[in-house]
Amino acid sequence: MKTSALSAPPLHSPANDGDDQAQRAAELAALHRAADAGEAAAGWVRELAGRQVEEEHGRLLERVAEAIVKASSREIIPGSDGLLTEELRYTLAADVVLGSSHTTGTLPELHPGERMPLIAVCAIAATFPSCVLGDLARELEVLAAEMEAATDAGRACAETLAE
Known part of the structure; x- marks a missing residue:
């Protein structure tokens, strides 16, 4: 049985234009907030x-900072599979707090309380791209807020010691 052209729902409804525009605006705002949170976190990293005396630890943390920037901006691709590249997943792994200890025999020089925010920032950055599989705007807003809080907590550790 054929469906009459008159009974088929329209492919595009002008009534939905406002909702679509609002959704796109919310997604764009969330994408900007995620990128800003990533830039701030990368600045802290x-x-x-x-601060690292061991150059290898410093180089590793620089790579981590770059990975945070990428994962919180360029890697959030609506319509993608939401997965990070293997290189970014490896760079953002929680073992970043161990630095290059396998080659240097030392841990990165971090103040007490900085390891957990560093792990949190890396974990949050690694999850940003997967938000394209869900409610992009809402999920990015929540994660960006958490990344900002983790970055603030990390910075507060150094400020507390400086006082």
């Missing part, structure tokens, strides 16, 4: 890198 670069500060950690600058």
Whole structure:
């Protein structure tokens, strides 16, 4: 049985244009917030890198900072499979707090309380791209807020010691 052209729902309804525009605007705002949170977190990680006596730890933390920037911006691709590249997954792994200890025999120089925020920032960055599989705007907003909080907590550790 054929369906009459008159009984088929329209492919595009002008009534939905407002909802679509609002959704796109919310997604764009969330994408910007995620990128800003990633930039701020990467700035903090670069500060950690600058404090390292062992050059290998500093280089690793610099790579981590770059990975955070990529994962919180360029890697969030609507319509993609939401997966990070293997290289970014490896760079953002929680073992970043161990630095290059397998070659240096030392841990990165981090103040008490900085390891957990560093792990949190890396884990959050690694989850950003998967938000394209769900409610992109809502999920990015929540994760960006958590990344901002983790970055603030990490910075607060150094500030507390400086006082």
